[in-house]
Amino acid sequence: MEEVRAIYNFACVNCGGEITDARLTRVGVCEKCFTGDSGSLLEIAERLKSSGKIRKLKEYLRIQLEYERFKKFFEKALGFEPWSLQEVWAKRIISGDNFAIVAPTGVGKTVLGLIMALYLYEKHKRCYLITPSSILAQQLYEKALSFAERAGIRKTEDIVVYHAGLTKGEKEEALKKIRELD
Incomplete structure (x- = not known):
């Protein structure tokens, strides 16, 4: 049994309840939400969803799963995975954040x-560049x-x-096509 050095109120990432320092570091969710002792946060969120106990992790799970679909699409179109910065930006887009990307060329x-x-076009959404x-x-x-051809968009x-x-x-x-698509 691990030594408990602190118990944090409102720190469970799923329910906002009490959680020990060791469990917060190791698992991230309290024992009331998840009795298991290991797994990635994504795996734990999926288990919480299947058990009907998911709360605050619901949005995290949605973003992670949508990002995995986007990542496969990205790999299909380009032949390689997104870089770490592209992953961060993609997750922000998926989460609905409104932000500007300021970064060096390349x-x-x-x-x-x-x-x-x-990707959004395939989901019948519209983008203007x-x-x-x-x-x-x-x-x-x-x-x-x-890129569309490589991704299989017909x-x-x-x-x-x-x-x-x-x-x-x-x-x-x-302009006619743009109006028709509205």
């Missing part, structure tokens, strides 16, 4: 944005189509680009 901001937009130039808009559009005609470099007819067609 850390994967644009790739994450494109893959997330395609705004770029500072027509050239960049066209490049991202072409990358999006390429219906790509709803992926639309609109920029100043399009002809009048192309602009009208793009």
